[in-house]
Every structure is written in structure tokens, then in C-alpha cells.
Amino acid sequence: xxxxxxxxxxxxxxxxxxxxxxxxxxxxxxxxxxxxxxxxxxxxxxxxxxxxxxxxxxxxxxxxxxxxxxxxxxxxxxxxxxxxxxxxxxxxxxxxxxxxxxxxxxxxxxxxxxxxxxxxxxxxxxx
Numbered sequence: 067x068x069x070x071x072x073x074x075x076x077x078x079x080x081x082x083x084x085x086x087x088x089x090x091x092x093x094x095x096x097x098x099x100x101x102x103x104x105x106x107x108x109x110x111x112x113x114x115x116x117x118x119x120x121x122x123x124x125x126x127x128x129x130x131x132x133x134x135x136x137x138x139x140x141x142x143x144x145x146x147x148x149x150x151x152x153x154x155x156x157x158x159x160x161x162x163x164x165x166x167x168x169x170x171x172x173x174x175x176x177x178x179x180x181x182x183x184x185x186x187x188x189x190x191x192x193x
Contacts, residue, residue: 102153103146107188110145110162115188122185125151125160130175139179141165148181157185 109115127147129139145162152160165181172178 103149105158106149106152107159108145108149108162109159109186115159115161115186117188119159119186119188122152122155122157122187125155125157125183125185127151127181129179131177132175134176136176139167139175139177141167141179141181144179144181148183152183152185155185157187159186159188160184161186 107115125148127144127150129143129147131137131139144165148162149160160183162181162183164183165179168175168178168180
């Protein structure tokens, strides 16, 4: 009996040891895609890029409030989507030209927010 308890504990504990792999539903590329917006500098209003830059193309971001009970369309979210579009063009900045909040209801959206800008690549370090 005095050897049975320690032996059974050793067998029980050794059954828990092994090669286990961690599986997650999070995709590494999806995380990188989510945070790539942080690499794009937003230039709007009086904050403009200093020094030379290359224009990569036009970008836009649009949000839509589909139903009355949904969150209202947001210019902040539209700007973020424009920054994501700029990151997709390998830009490190976006110059917002115009943002518009449309509160007139349509069959598809209760409210809409739209931001349009230029995706740019700055050639010097920005402050």
C-alpha cells in the first residue's frame, strides 16, 4: 500500500506530460492586417506632410449604418478605412482631402460617412 500510492501518482502525472500543440483561431496574418493601419500617418487640415512625397493613388473609406438599431456611421471609422486602403497600396501616409457625413436615409443606409484622400509615401522621417 505504501508503494501503491506513489506509483499511481507517478503514472497519473506522467500521463499528463507530452507533446502538446497550441491551436488558436487567431491568424497571424489577420492580426498584422488589423494593425497595419498604425503604420500609416494621417494628414488632415493643418497637419500636412513635410518634405517630398510620392502619391500612390486615391483612397477612400466609407461606413454605413444599415439599420436604425445599428451604430451610426462614423467619420472616424471612415478615416480608418481610408488608412487601411492606403496601407494596402504600401503607403506610409494618407492626406485626407474631404470627409462627409450623409444623414439622409437611403434604401441601403440610414446614415453614411465617406472620406477621400491620397495615399502617399514620404521619403523623409516625419515628426
